[in-house]
Amino acid sequence: MTNILLIAFAFTLVYLGMSSRLQGYISILAFQGILLFGVAFIELIEINTINLMFILLETIVFKTIAIPKFLNYIIKRNHITREAEPFLPNFLSVVIITFIILGSFILSNAIHDTHLRKIFFMIALSALFTGLFIIMTRRKIITHVIGFLVIENGVFVLSLAVGNEMPMLVNAGILLDIFVGVLLLGIFANKIGDVLKEQDVEQLRQLKD
Amino acid sequence: MIGIYLIVAFVVSTLLFFNRNKILNYLLVGLFVVLQWVFTIYEYRHLNIEELGYFIPDSLAIIFLIVLSIVCIPAFYHSYIYFKHHRDTPRAQAIYYAAMVVLIVALSAAYLSSHIAVTWIFIDLTTLSAAALIYHRRNVRALEGTWKYLFVCSISMALVFIGILFLTLALQEEGLKSLSYHALIEKAPILNTFWLKLAFLFIFTGYTAKAGLIPMYTAGIDAKDKAPSPAGALIGSVLMNVGFFGIYRFYEIISHTSIHNWSNKNYIHIGHPYRIYCNSLYASCEECQTYACLFRSVSYGVGCHRFGFWRNRALCCYPSFGASLAC
Numbered sequence: 001m002t003n004i005l006l007i008a009f010a011f012t013l014v015y016l017g018m019s020s021r022l023q024g025y026i027s028i029l030a031f032q033g034i035l036l037f038g039v040a041f042i043e044l045i046e047i048n049t050i051n052l053m054f055i056l057l058e059t060i061v062f063k064t065i066a067i068p069k070f071l072n073y074i075i076k077r078n079h080i081t082r083e084a085e086p087f088l089p090n091f092l093s094v095v096i097i098t099f100i101i102l103g104s105f106i107l108s109n110a111i112h113d114t115h116l117r118k119i120f121f122m123i124a125l126s127a128l129f130t131g132l133f134i135i136m137t138r139r140k141i142i143t144h145v146i147g148f149l150v151i152e153n154g155v156f157v158l159s160l161a162v163g164n165e166m167p168m169l170v171n172a173g174i175l176l177d178i179f180v181g182v183l184l185l186g187i188f189a190n191k192i193g194d195v196l197k198e199q200d201v202e203q204l205r206q207l208k209d
Numbered sequence: 210m211i212g213i214y215l216i217v218a219f220v221v222s223t224l225l226f227f228n229r230n231k232i233l234n235y236l237l238v239g240l241f242v243v244l245q246w247v248f249t250i251y252e253y254r255h256l257n258i259e260e261l262g263y264f265i266p267d268s269l270a271i272i273f274l275i276v277l278s279i280v281c282i283p284a285f286y287h288s289y290i291y292f293k294h295h296r297d298t299p300r301a302q303a304i305y306y307a308a309m310v311v312l313i314v315a316l317s318a319a320y321l322s323s324h325i326a327v328t329w330i331f332i333d334l335t336t337l338s339a340a341a342l343i344y345h346r347r348n349v350r351a352l353e354g355t356w357k358y359l360f361v362c363s364i365s366m367a368l369v370f371i372g373i374l375f376l377t378l379a380l381q382e383e384g385l386k387s388l389s390y391h392a393l394i395e396k397a398p399i400l401n402t403f404w405l406k407l408a409f410l411f412i413f414t415g416y417t418a419k420a421g422l423i424p425m426y427t428a429g430i431d432a433k434d435k436a437p438s439p440a441g442a443l444i445g446s447v448l449m450n451v452g453f454f455g456i457y458r459f460y461e462i463i464s465h466t467s468i469h470n471w472s473n474k475n476y477i478h479i480g481h482p483y484r485i486y487c488n489s490l491y492a493s494c495e496e497c498q499t500y501a502c503l504f505r506s507v508s509y510g511v512g513c514h515r516f517g518f519w520r521n522r523a524l525c526c527y528p529s530f531g532a533s534l535a536c
Contacts, residue, residue: 115378115381124371128371148363148364148367155370155371158374159374161378162377
C-alpha cells in the first residue's frame with residue numbers, strides 16, 4: 001500500500017510540470033498532503049501515540065488544509081493572475097521531470113544497501129529535484145514558494161523512512177515545515193503583495209549596483 | 210545554567226518586544242549583556258560538563274561563545290547610536306532589540322549543542338531572527354533582501370536536514386541511534402562511507418548559506434547590506450561563524466573516517482572551477498561590481514578556509530575571515 005501511495009506521489013510531480021494554472025499547483029499540494037498522511041499512518045504505526053498524532057495532524061491540518069487555503073488567500077488578496085507563467089513550455093517540463101524521476105530511480109537502484117528502502121529514497125530525491133526545477137523555471141514568487149513546499153514534502157518522505165527509529169527527526173522536519181510555512185507564506189508573501197505591483201521575480205532585481 | 214539562560218533570555222526578549230519605554234529598553238538590553246557574559250564565564254568554568262542532555266561546552270564551543278559575547282557589546286552599543294540618529298518608531302526598535310537578543314541566544318545555543326539535530330534547530334532559529342533584523346527598514350529593498358535571505362536559507366536548511374537524514378541511514382545500518390557529536394565521532398570509522406559522503410555534501414552545501422561560502426553564499430550578501438549596520442556586523446561575523454561551526458562539527462566526524470581525504474579534495478575541486486567561473490562572470494558585468502568584490506572576499510575566505518582544513522587548523526584562520534567580511 002505504501003508503494004502505491006508513493007508512486008501516486010511521483011505522478012503528482014509529473015502533473016506539476018503539466019499544470020499551467022496556479023490552482024492546479026495548489027490542488028496538487030493538497031493531494032500530496034493526503035498521500036503523505038496515508039504513508040505516515042501506515043509506516044509510523046510503531047511509534048508512540050502522541051508522536052503519531054502530531055505527525056498525522058501536521059500532514060492533514062497543515063499540508064492538506066492550512067497551506068492550500070493560505071495560498072488561495074494570498075492569490076486572491078494580491079490579485080495574482082491564474083497562469084503559472086513558466087519560462088519553459090509545459091511539455092518540456094514534463095519531459096524533464098520524467099527524466100528526474102527516472103534518474104532518481106536509476107540512482108536508487110545503483111545503491112546496494114539492504115537497510116535502504118529504495119522507493120522512499122527515490123521519491124524523496126525526485127521531489128527534491130522537481131522542487132528545485134519548479135523554482136528555477138517559474139516566474140512568479142508564489143510558484144517559488146510552491147516549489148519549496150514540494151521540496152519539503154520530499155524531505156518529509158525521507159524522514160518517514162527513518163521515522164520509526166528516530167521520531168525526533170520527523171518532528172524536527174515538521175518544525176521546519178511550520179517555520180517556513182508561517183514565515184515565508186504568512187508574513188513575506190503578503191508583504192511583497194503590498195509593496196510590489198506585480199508578483200514576479202523580475203521585480204526583485206533592485207539590489208545591484 | 211543553560212536552562213536558566215534560555216528562560217531568562219526568552220523573558221527578556223518578550224519584554225523587549227512589548228516594551229515601548231526607552232529607559233526600560235536599555236535596562237533590559239544591559240541585563241541581557243550581563244546575562245550573556247555570566248553565562249559565558251560559567252560555561253568556561255564548567256568545560257565539558259553536559260547540561261540538559263543536549264549541550265556540552267567543549268573548547269571549540271567556548272571559543273565561539275566568547276567571540277560572540279565580545280561582538281555583542283559593540284553591536285548593542287552601535288545599535289544605541291544608530292537609533293539616536295535614525296529616530297525609528299518605538300515598535301520598530303522593540304522588534305529590532307528583541308530579534309537581536311533571540312539571534313544571540315540561538316547562536317549561543319547552537320555553539321553549545323552536542324547533538325547535530327539540535328544544532329540544526331538553533332541555526333534555523335537564527336534565520337527567523339536575522340530576517341526580522343534585515344527587514345528593519347521596512348522599504349522595498351529591505352523586503353527584497355529579506356525575501357532572498359529567507360528563501361535561500363530555508364532551502365539550505367532543508368538540504369542540511371536531508372544530510373542529517375542520510376547520516377541517520379548510515380547510523381541505522383549499524384544499529385545506532387544517538388546523533389550526538391561524541392557518539393558520532395566514536396562510531397564514525399564503522400559507518401557506511403557512501404551515506405557519509407552524501408551527508409557531507411548536503412550538510413556542507415546547506416551550511417554554506419550561513420557561512421557565506423560557495424555555493425549558497427548569495428543568501429547573505431544583500432542581507433548584510435540591507436540590515437542596519439550593527440545587525441549587519443552580527444550577520445557578517447558571528448552568524449557566518451555558526452555556518453562554519455556546523456561544517457566544522459561534521460568535518461570533525463568525517464576526519465575519523467576513510468573519506469577524510471576525499472572530503473578535502475572534493476572541497477578544493479568544487480571551489481576552484483566555480484570561483485573562476487563566477488569571477489569571470491562578474492567581471493564582464495558592469496552593474497555587478499559590488500557583487501564581484503564581495504565574491505572575491507568570499508573566494509579569499511574559501512582560500513583561508515581550505516588552508517585551515519588542509520592544516521587541520523581551521524579555527525586559527527576562520528575568525529579573521531569572519532572579521533574581514535564584517536568590515
